[in-house]
Amino acid sequence: MLFETEKPPNKYTRAMGELIRKAREEAGLSQEQLAEKVYRKRLAVSEMENGKVEISAWTLPLLSAALQKPITYFFPQFVLRNLPPEKLAPLEQELLIHFDNLWDEVIQKVAINLIKTLSEYDPVEMLIEAKEHAEEELEFREQIETAKKKK
Secondary structure (H helix, E strand, O other), rough: OOOOOOOOOOOHHHHHHHHHHHHHHOOOHHHHHHHHHOOOOHHHHHHHHHHOOOOOOHHHHHHHHHHHOOHHHHHHHHOOOOHHHHHOOHHHHHHHHHOOOOOOOOHHHHHHHHHHHHHHHHHEEEEHHHHHHHEEEEEHHHHHHHHHHHH
């Protein structure tokens, strides 16, 4: 079964709570600090982490932003593994196949960081910076040539 039908705490809410706690600790935040960032009380964060409540669709994006994790991070693996492949685009399917073939968690984390870096890549910004650098380099060389001619 993909989702639990019993009231929290259940397998799903406990697993999601563990992911929230792990992300909060990785971010170096206290429950109080996270509560402020997601506009909740500390007790609410504690209840989320202990699987005592279901996370609302309103809270999930706030957690994602506050903890700098993609929304899917907070879905337990048993839920994601049960996602029908036809719901994924072909490139997403290919990415998951290759990711699953990585033999070590450390390598998987490296792959995730590479994907994050690529997702932030802006080729236009890179070209602008390269042009500015080239212009500065050209100006510097012209100054050197002018100084040489004066000697």
